[in-house]
Each structure stands twice: as structure tokens, then as C-alpha cells.
Amino acid sequence: MIFRRYTVVAILLFSMTLFAQTPAPSAHSPAPSQAATAAPRPTGPYAPMSKGAEARGRQVFQMWDSGQAGALWATFTDNLKKRTGGEAKFVAYAKALKEKMGSEKAMVKEIMAPTMLSYGTTYSRLSDYTKIGAKVGTTIMMNDKGVVEAFIVAPEQAVPEGRYAGYQDTAQLRLPFDGEWFVIQGGHTPFENSYMRYEEGRFSIDFVLLKNGVPFAGDSNKNESFFCFGQPLLAPADGTVVRVENGYADNQPGTPTQDAPAGNMVVILHGNKEFSVLDHVKQNSITVKKGDAVKQGDPVAACGNSGNSPAPHVHYQLRNSAGMPPPDPLAAQFHDYIADGKPVAVGEPVKGQTVSNAPKAAGTQPATMPEPTKEPVKK
Numbered sequence: 396m397i398f399r400r401y402t403v404v405a406i407l408l409f410s411m412t413l414f415a416q417t418p419a420p421s422a423h424s425p426a427p428s429q430a431a432t433a434a435p436r437p438t439g440p441y442a443p444m445s446k447g448a449e450a451r452g453r454q455v456f457q458m459w460d461s462g463q464a465g466a467l468w469a470t471f472t473d474n475l476k477k478r479t480g481g482e483a484k485f486v487a488y489a490k491a492l493k494e495k496m497g498s499e500k501a502m503v504k505e506i507m508a509p510t511m512l513s514y515g516t517t518y519s520r521l522s523d524y525t526k527i528g529a530k531v532g533t534t535i536m537m538n539d540k541g542v543v544e545a546f547i548v549a550p551e552q553a554v555p556e557g558r559y560a561g562y563q564d565t566a567q568l569r570l571p572f573d574g575e576w577f578v579i580q581g582g583h584t585p586f587e588n589s590y591m592r593y594e595e596g597r598f599s600i601d602f603v604l605l606k607n608g609v610p611f612a613g614d615s616n617k618n619e620s621f622f623c624f625g626q627p628l629l630a631p632a633d634g635t636v637v638r639v640e641n642g643y644a645d646n647q648p649g650t651p652t653q654d655a656p657a658g659n660m661v662v663i664l665h666g667n668k669e670f671s672v673l674d675h676v677k678q679n680s681i682t683v684k685k686g687d688a689v690k691q692g693d694p695v696a697a698c699g700n701s702g703n704s705p706a707p708h709v710h711y712q713l714r715n716s717a718g719m720p721p722p723d724p725l726a727a728q729f730h731d732y733i734a735d736g737k738p739v740a741v742g743e744p745v746k747g748q749t750v751s752n753a754p755k756a757a758g759t760q761p762a763t764m765p766e767p768t769k770e771p772v773k774k
Contacts, residue, residue, distance in 0.1 A: 508577075569629075577605045648700065
């Protein structure tokens with residue numbers, strides 16, 4: 396694959412992969428005393444992940460594309476306005492950049508995703524432009540009042556998929572959870588999946604549970620406020636447990652740690668050098684030990700927020716090694732699932748989809764967590 400560079404500069408260089416976002420909870424967040432089981436009710440006109448939020452994202456993009464830099468700047472938060480250096484500087488810079496890029500020739504794809512620690516929406520749009528050959532991604536993070544908290548324009552990177560490009564797995568994987576989950580990272584391009592930029596994380600997929608378009612209710616500084624925290628994680632296929640890490644503490648949301656980036660984990664060998672890896676799981680929630688045989692759908696741990704994880708979520712990767720020799724990531728195909736209401740016989744979940752396993756045979760019960768195997772806390 397030929398790697399070409401284009402001289403398109405981001406309007407504002409923020410850390411915008413969704414699981415690097417750490418905005419403070421908005422002032423209108425529900426009081427900490429609210430129960431996490433009660434879905435939050437944002438107060439603004441652009442409720443997270445709503446049609447209104449989508450329309451607002453398109454409106455803000457059109458301000459940029461039509462050269463209305465002053466109107467665009469007026470949508471920014473006070474903090475973001477300060478970071479631009481003021482309206483005049485922003486307008487001059489935006490004008491110069493637009494002259495290099497031209498206008499949008501065609502929209503390739505758009506995606507909406509929730510912000511993880513506040514009641515907001517991230518609207519992302521991939522476009523072809525008239526004056527450059529690269530596809531360009533525009534990312535707009537806004538709160539439920541339609542105020543823009545981050546705005547980025549940057550070229551889409553061409554990333555090599557490595558020697559396992561096009562890999563077809565043999566494990567007949569099923570999604571590692573019950574119920575409907577939102578794909579917050581997934582796909583083979585950086586626009587859909589920020590992990591594609593990093594060789595060790597390539598093809599990884601992240602999932603979260605949403606209610607009313609948001610992943611939490613109550614105080615977003617507490618793991619227990621997140622709907623997915625503590626939910627059972629299931630073996631994606633039959634196999635043997637080959638590695639377990641169980642004792643790392645869960646982070647307070649917004650404060651990931653690099654001490655042990657994967658945090659607590661379960662690694663399952665399915666045969667044919669295919670290993671399922673579930674990272675960032677809840678402390679002391681793992682119910683299996685090294686050497687245990689597991690069946691597809693068996694509960695093995697609970698969703699957590701350990702390691703380099705700023706908010707509770709499910710992180711999944713398929714690899715060809717448990718650790719030595721150093722593993723190569725493999726593209727994982729899941730079988731017999733539902734994506735945005737449509738059945739998928741075999742496929743790979745993509746950012747922006749809502750996915751669930753297809754219904755099981757009559758009489759089959761959802762997974763429940765057995766007693767975890769406890770280990771000393773690692774510090």
C-alpha cells in the first residue's frame with residue numbers, strides 16, 4: 396500500500412479518539428444522588444444521539460464548508476474560543492485552510508457517537524474535497540444545547556493492515572455480551588476506528604451500553620453510574636483460558652492509568668492460534684482461571700474500567716498469540732448477530748452500529764455472573 400501525505404492542518408489539535416476524551420461533566424448533569432438505573436434526561440434541545448443532534452452537526456459542518464467562519468466561531472464554548480486565539484485569528488486561519496481544500500465534493504460517511512463523560516454527541520463526517528486528493532474527516536463534539544466543545548478538520552490517514560490483512564478467522568465468534576450494545580470503535584479505517592492507527596491495537600473493537608443516547612446516569616465520576624459497568628462478559632467461542640489478570644483497581648472515570656495498560660484481562664485460546672482478549676475488565680470479577688475450559692457464551696468476567704481506560708466499556712481483540720511471541724492482531728468476524736435491526740450472518744461491527752447476538756433457542760436464559768475468583772489487589 397502506498398502511503399501518501401497531504402498538507403492539510405487540523406483546525407484545532409485535540410485528542411479526539413472517543414476513549415481519549417475527558418471533558419468535565421456538564422453543568423446540567425443530573426445530581427449524583429440519582430440512581431444509575433434511571434436513564435438521564437438532558438435538558439437541551441439537542442439530546443445526545445438524537446435526530447436534532449444529527450441536524451445540528453450537519454448545520455455546524457455547513458457553516459465550515461460554506462466559509463461562515465465567524466458564525467462557526469460563535470457556536471464554540473468560551474474555552475474553545477480562547478484556544479482559537481480569538482475570532483479574527485480563527486476566521487483568517489479558516490479562510491486560508493479553505494482556500495487550500497476547496498469545498499466538499501461528496502460526503503463519504505457520517506457517524507454519530509456519544510461523548511463518554513458528559514451529555515453530548517460527537518458528529519463525524521468523512522468527505523471528498525474539490526482541491527485535494529485526500530479524504531478529510533471533520534469531527535464536531537457538542538453538548539445537548541448545541542454548543543461546540545471541539546472542532547477538528549484533518550485528513551484521513553491511509554493505514555496498512557499488515558500481513559494479516561483480509562484474515563478470516565475460524566473460531567465462529569459470537570459477541571461477548573447479552574443485549575444491545577453500541578459500537579464506539581470498530582472498522583478498518585481511522586475514521587471508524589482510532590485503533591487502526593496503532594499496530595498493537597489494530598482491529599480492536601469497543602462497545603458501550605446506552606440509554607437515551609448516553610452511557611451513564613447520575614454522576615459520571617462514578618463507575619457505577621455507567622450502564623455497562625458490571626455487566627457479564629461472555630466467552631466468544633469455545634476454548635481454554637490461558638491468561639488471567641484480576642486484581643487491578645478500576646479507575647475513576649476520566650483518569651486512565653498507564654501502569655498496566657490492559658488492566659484486568661481474560662485471554663482464551665480457541666485453537667488455530669486464535670486468542671480472544673477481553674481487557675479493562677472489572678477488578679476481581681473474573682470467574683475462570685488459567686487452564687479452565689469454557690464454552691461459547693459462558694460468563695468469564697464483568698465489564699470494568701481498569702488499565703488505560705477512561706470510562707467503562709468492553710474492549711475486544713483477536714490475536715495470534717497470548718503474549719510470546721509478540722502477538723499480531725487479527726480481524727475478528729462475528730457470527731449470527733443483529734446490526735441496526737438487520738441480521739448479519741458473518742461480519743465485523745462498525746462504529747455507529749447498535750449490535751446484539753441473534754436470539755438464542757427458546758428456553759435459553761441470559762448469562763448471570765457466578766462467584767468471581769478473587770486474587771490479591773495489585774498496586
